[in-house]
Amino acid sequence: MAHWHNWSGRLKHKPGQLNHVYSEEQAAALALTCSNEDKTLRAVGGGHSHQDLVGNDDVIVDTLGLSGVISSDKAAQTAWVWAGSRIFSLGNALHQVGLALPNQGDIDQQSISGATATGTHGTGATLKNLSSRVVGTRLALADGSMINCSASENVELWQASRLHLGAFGIITQLQLALTPSYRLAEKTWQAPLSTLLEELDSYIANNRHCEFFWHPRTDTTQVKVINATDAPAQYPLGDEGQRQGWSYEVLPNHRPHKHTEMEYSVPAELGITCMAAIQKLLSDKFTNVKWPIEYRTLAQDDVWLSTAYERPTVTISVHQGIDEPDEDYYRACEEIFLAHGGKPHWGKANYLNGKEMAAQHPRWSDWWRVRDSVDPKGTFLNPYMHSIRP
Numbered sequence: 030m031a032h033w034h035n036w037s038g039r040l041k042h043k044p045g046q047l048n049h050v051y052s053e054e055q056a057a058a059l060a061l062t063c064s065n066e067d068k069t070l071r072a073v074g075g076g077h078s079h080q081d082l083v084g085n086d087d088v089i090v091d092t093l094g095l096s097g098v099i100s101s102d103k104a105a106q107t108a109w110v111w112a113g114s115r116i117f118s119l120g121n122a123l124h125q126v127g128l129a130l131p132n133q134g135d136i137d138q139q140s141i142s143g144a145t146a147t148g149t150h151g152t153g154a155t156l157k158n159l160s161s162r163v164v165g166t167r168l169a170l171a172d173g174s175m176i177n178c179s180a181s182e183n184v185e186l187w188q189a190s191r192l193h194l195g196a197f198g199i200i201t202q203l204q205l206a207l208t209p210s211y212r213l214a215e216k217t218w219q220a221p222l223s224t225l226l227e228e229l230d231s232y233i234a235n236n237r238h239c240e241f242f243w244h245p246r247t248d249t250t251q252v253k254v255i256n257a258t259d260a261p262a263q264y265p266l267g268d269e270g271q272r273q274g275w276s277y278e279v280l281p282n283h284r285p286h287k288h289t290e291m292e293y294s295v296p297a298e299l300g301i302t303c304m305a306a307i308q309k310l311l312s313d314k315f316t317n318v319k320w321p322i323e324y325r326t327l328a329q330d331d332v333w334l335s336t337a338y339e340r341p342t343v344t345i346s347v348h349q350g351i352d353e354p355d356e357d358y359y360r361a362c363e364e365i366f367l368a369h370g371g372k373p374h375w376g377k378a379n380y381l382n383g384k385e386m387a388a389q390h391p392r393w394s395d396w397w398r399v400r401d402s403v404d405p406k407g408t409f410l411n412p413y414m415h416s417i418r419p
């Protein structure tokens with residue numbers, strides 16, 4: 030029996046097998062064997078999800094061996110990459126061919142397939158999540174076949190699997206829509222929350238990236254803005270907040286302190302009101318929470334299960350240490366998020382059931398219909414996915 034745990038160590042499982050794959054042939058053979066033996070199969074990338082997307086008693090397959098840039102087209106601004114590539118390994122490799130991701134999240138330790146599985150995003154009111162960058166996918170299905178999908182081939186499979194939750198098959202390759210390499214310069218400063226909220230719309234509108242962390246029971250926020258620059262990279266890069274360099278050098282940060290996290294996306298116009306309600310909750314009731322609240326923006330997209338589906342979005346994240354109780358706190362935050370039209374991040378804590386998810390996502394039944402069509406036996410559904418299925 031193997032042991033597997035996620036990044037925080039909060040989610041632990043002893044699957045019957047922990048496999049690794051290094052080729053598409055291995056991925057397809059494993060998928061077929063699991064299907065024939067009626068075993069559940071879930072892939073894992075960087076293991077950074079807080080939600081139990083990977084855990085099951087049968088088989089977990091580590092896909093990090095499928096790594097690297099396969100091909101690129103500078104004129105079309107696209108590249109095919111192996112799905113298990115860690116985001117940090119793609120930055121310089123894509124830069125060598127003059128391309129870059131238009132945005133990245135807070136860290137770059139996730140695999141590209143794991144990040145697109147859950148709609149991972151950074152901050153920037155004009156910048157979409159990573160799932161929206163997927164223009165082509167190649168995956169190993171439960172019947173042992175390999176299939177390609179894109180906007181011109183198996184179109185519904187592509188639309189559904191851009192944000193895939195690991196539920197369609199083992200993704201082996203992704204084609205990403207990229208942008209020419211660009212340099213960024215970042216700036217951070219502290220500001221009182223009350224003043225910042227008055228100026229926030231203007232910071233968000235006037236900077237490529239804008240985010241802030243608020244420290245509970247203080248009036249202090251740490252604000253960060255990042256903008257494109259023609260100035261040369263400055264090495265050594267220095268600490269977060271002072272860097273000037275290529276996008277993949279400036280966007281990711283170190284987040285070494287183990288925590289759990291709940292994040293909700295709310296309509297952009299309700300962001301500040303929702304933030305104020307969370308602030309009040311912490312001041313009135315959860316007076317021992319020390320972890321900061323993060324506020325970011327996200328452009329609307331057309332990815333079926335995206336939390337920014339057809340609406341400009343603000344994301345608000347609440348955190349707790351891994352040894353600290355979090356459920357009462359998160360449930361109280363969730364109530365506030367839901368009252369503001371919030372949708373939970375797929376890779377983070379939430380307490381919603383399938384019926385509640387269905388009410389939030391207009392393409393919910395389409396997503397499941399397409400998923401079921403390529404995996405009718407449910408080989409790629411683990412207990413969490415069964416708990417939310419229609």
Ligand SMILES: Cc1cc2nc3c(=O)[nH]c(=O)nc-3n(C[C@H](O)[C@H](O)[C@H](O)COP(=O)(O)OP(=O)(O)OC[C@H]3O[C@@H](n4cnc5c(N)ncnc54)[C@H](O)[C@@H]3O)c2cc1C
Binds near residue numbers: 198284
């Ligand atoms: C410290 C930290 C910082 C974070 N920062 C951000 C942030 O800034 N923005 C944000 O949006 N999120 C953030 N997250 C959440 C994180 O980006 C997501 O949970 C993401 O899905 C993790 O990627 P991963 O490679 O670790 O995937 P995993 O957690 O390993 O897997 C996620 C899903 O992808 C599936 N999967 C992975 N690879 C494959 C494959 N090859 N084929 C099929 N299915 C596959 C898994 O089955 C699972 O369903 C953060 C998490 C942590 C712990």
